[in-house]
Amino acid sequence: MAVTIYDVAKKAGVSHGTVSRYLNGYSLRENNRTRVEQAIQELNFQENIIAKGLKGNRSMAIAVLTPRYTAVFVMLITTIIEKIVARENYGLVMCNFEDDDEQLRQKLLFLQRRAIDGVIIFPEDKGAAGLRILHEYLNLHIPVVLINEPIPGFETDLILVDNAVASFRAVEQLILGNHKDIAIINGSQESYLCQQRLKGYYEAMQAYNLKVEEEWVKWGNFHSVGGYTATKELCASPHPPSAIFVVSYYMTMGAVMALHELRLRIPDDISIFGFDHFEPADAIQPALTVVEHPVEKIGEQAAHLLLRRIRGDYSDFPQTITLNTTMLIRGSTRNL
Amino acid sequence: MAVTIYDVAKKAGVSHGTVSRYLNGYSLRENNRTRVEQAIQELNFQENIIAKGLKGNRSMAIAVLTPRYTAVFVMLITTIIEKIVARENYGLVMCNFEDDDEQLRQKLLFLQRRAIDGVIIFPEDKGAAGLRILHEYLNLHIPVVLINEPIPGFETDLILVDNAVASFRAVEQLILGNHKDIAIINGSQESYLCQQRLKGYYEAMQAYNLKVEEEWVKWGNFHSVGGYTATKELCASPHPPSAIFVVSYYMTMGAVMALHELRLRIPDDISIFGFDHFEPADAIQPALTVVEHPVEKIGEQAAHLLLRRIRGDYSDFPQTITLNTTMLIRGSTRNL
């Protein structure tokens, strides 16, 4: 059997209550403390988190829910979240709900049975509006932080980025470079995030009195093939744009592939303004001009906010935190 | 407070022991069973996994350890693993050890404290040989399944694919298409997996009496930029190859970008034989000829094997399972 606080207590000549208190940071009489510490050392005692959680119905674990594990954006942020919660001794449980409401319900029940202490949800493509089950769950007294997508009519903590502003500035940047024919390849219509990015696009075009051709607004559903197809269509259209703003990395990759295939030069023949960084893009020449997510900050804010809620601090609930994106102007865009 | 088996017992007019037995599949007297079932329904009872685990020192969770979360291969297999273990009510804990032995040690301790029931490790780039800490851990009586990389001198369950054979056949395929000048862009020298892939390459070349120029063996460290740089070097070399075999998807992507940039046509000017599928590659035209991992099977085998060990079935321990890859001949290779 494993070493318990009873073993430690015995060896140190104190009661197990004293050991417990030591482990939880209460102060002990000097010589007791040293003896307990020594006993822990010698016995190589490891506390049993399961037993610890039983009393307070905690599990010392938080969950990250997402519709799939192949979204690099999600996994980068998850990496940060893990790092931060680990410092306070929380573990990370992953749940893939496959973009399905019923599976999400199952997973949430599953987490409830495990006394999960808090959850972070990336609703992604469909947006949180489609995840109706969340309404029920949010009454369950377990902290929930949403990333990127609010739930209309329901309040919980939310981490956003300045999507509309980012989009506005990206398009404005192109406009200031004398582009007038600017297309956008957007993600999905249901997504709040994409609605905001589209809003920024329209606002910029309007602010500079530029006409938006109907065929310049494309939807690529966040897939590379979507970006590829949209780009081909744009280039074949009667009013081909001189610049394309692509709002996700997979789609950007598809757009680049399409242009390569068409033997169009970036940025000589067409400018590409992408979104986010991901590894394969490192090999694209010239380097992509992009809007970048503050990935670290998103993870930090989400993790810290969740930990605060777990500690019971609801003083500023619900909180919506909007973080700033940054523009990286590189070689894939040029001034006309 | 949450509903417990005591509440259920009271409502059903039986002892809590009876409820527990019901929940664990023991047979009850007919009318007791119905009353328990009804009570569970009415009270919406959810079992407390934490409490359940206390007795048997189980957590009903397995862990997946990997050096980073951005490897699509790992996350695809993790998706399958989650699905399979969830059927038996196990949760999935993720641990990122950042390719660092000390962090791996921390994570393993962390998991031990949580009474994790089993772990699946993707050693990835450096190979398992570099993860010396595993030697200690394997004595801890918790099942460990390794994926892709064995630990020399230590025996545990291992899931492999037929790397050398896959590599041999890919290169042979090119040779049969009259290619003689065939290069390979490999991952890392430390990796067992890459050693095997290199072995297959050499064996195929030798089997057909083809000379291997020294500069045809490149190392891209699994990165896109590595594939990109290697490809540029190959194309600039005194003996440029007519075909390149690239053993990972990120590197393949880099290779394709390099060729696009050099304005070389695939497969007219050069044939590309890749490895694996990943989303952005869907937008590459022509479609890539690749070796494909049996992702589903790897996940299934790993999960089932681990579950068997958790159940205490060590009848065939240690087990090395070698799965077959498949070749997908598509447009990126051609016969000369």
Add this chain to the structure above:
DNA sequence: TTGTAAGCGTTATCAT
């Protein structure tokens, strides 16, 4: 500050 004892929600043993 410390020891004692009750309790967290289960499972498992032992009679019956």
Add this chain to the structure above:
DNA sequence: ATGATAACGCTTACAA
């Protein structure tokens, strides 16, 4: 088949 009771390893009143 069932009920009573003792674990499981920890936290936390309560008393001293």
